[in-house]
Amino acid sequence: MKEETIEKVRQELDGWEYLEKLPDSWHGFALRRIEEPLGDCYDIFTYESESLHKSATAYFHEETHEYKLRIKIGLIELCRIEFITADFAVFEALLKAQLESLLAELETFDPASISSIVRAKEILTWKTGNELPETLEGFSLFIRPAYPVKINNGSYIIIDYVDFALESSVTVYFNIYRDEFFSEARIWNIPDVNYDFDSNTLPELEERLQTYLVPRLQEVRRRAEAEDAAKKAKASAEGPCTGEEQS
Template sequence: MKDETIEKVNAEIADWQYLKELPEKWHDFRLDRNTKISKDSYDLYRYVNEELHKSATIYFHEETHEYKVRLKIGLIEFCRIEFITANIEVFEKLLKNQFEQVLMDMVEFNPKSLSSIVLDKKITTWETGNKLPETVEGFHLFISPAQPVKINNGSYIVIDYVDFSLESSFTVYYNIYRDEFFAEARIWNIPDVNYDFDSNELSELEAKMHQHFIPRLIDIRTRAEKEAAARAATESKQAEDEQPV
């Protein structure tokens, strides 16, 4: 991040009363005031719940020169577009009006967050989806079709199986604009896409899940564990190299 951007943000938040008055705990989330500056963002603070694997980060984005809110749910991070603004005073108003509800919705499912299109698609009442096993091939069902999660660009997380120890997952999305289901894997949090699950109807998705779901999970785990072994070997080698002769 450019020095002038850091100076700008520091100047704007130096006397920001809203920041000073934030509650230390809020709807099961803990306030983390540690700032973090990276190449393209300045994280001002975040609310985090480690047990839920969820967090909400308030930050300034170098590329667009705007204040934003970034949510992390499981391994998936996305920006809430309704908070985007370049003006810190407007940002404060948006936070005061809407941020608490964001935290509440991450703690407890809010049916009002769903588009009528999602409801008409009958995703939440999908019989097969609501009978998905809690654990498959070592992956835990983190998000189920009964409680889809709205992200951005018209997409909802419909199914999310995660192994947090390997930072790997299998996720099925539904996009209301394209009227399409599609899937993405993450292997050590790096997206890995194929098109085996692309579908327009739940019946089609169900058939493709029956055919491809288990093999896909096995593939994700195999590759994730291979990467874990490679990382462990590298760390072991580095430790040996650092030993005094």
């Protein structure tokens, strides 16, 4: 991040009364003030919950010269478009109007927030979805069809099997505009796409889950563990950094 950008943001944040008055705990999330650059972003503050594996972070994005709010749900991170603005005063107003309700939404599932299209698809009452194993191939069921999570561009997360220790997952989405189910994996938090779960109806998705879910989870675990082992072997071969030899 450019020094002039850092200085600009710090000037706008200097003595920011809103930040000083934020509660330390809000809807199960703990406040952490950051006010530091990270890559091309200047992170201002975050509300995070380790138990929920969720967070909401206010930041300035140098690439677009805008203030934004990103949320993290499990391993999936996205920018909430309703908070994007280049005007600091407008950003404060948006936070005042919507941040608390966003945290409440992240804390507790609200059926009223779910699109009528998702309801008509009968995803929330899908029998197979309600019978998914809590754990599978070492992954935990983090998001299930009865409690889908809305993200951007008309998509909902309906299934998310996660291994947080390996930062790896297999996720199934439903997009209301395309009327389509699709999937994405993450291996050490790097997206990995295949098309084995692409389908348009729940019966078709059920068949694909029966055929491909376990092999896909096994593949993701195998690749994540292999990458982890390779990193550890490389670190071991390089040895500790000892600095200058002592006399």
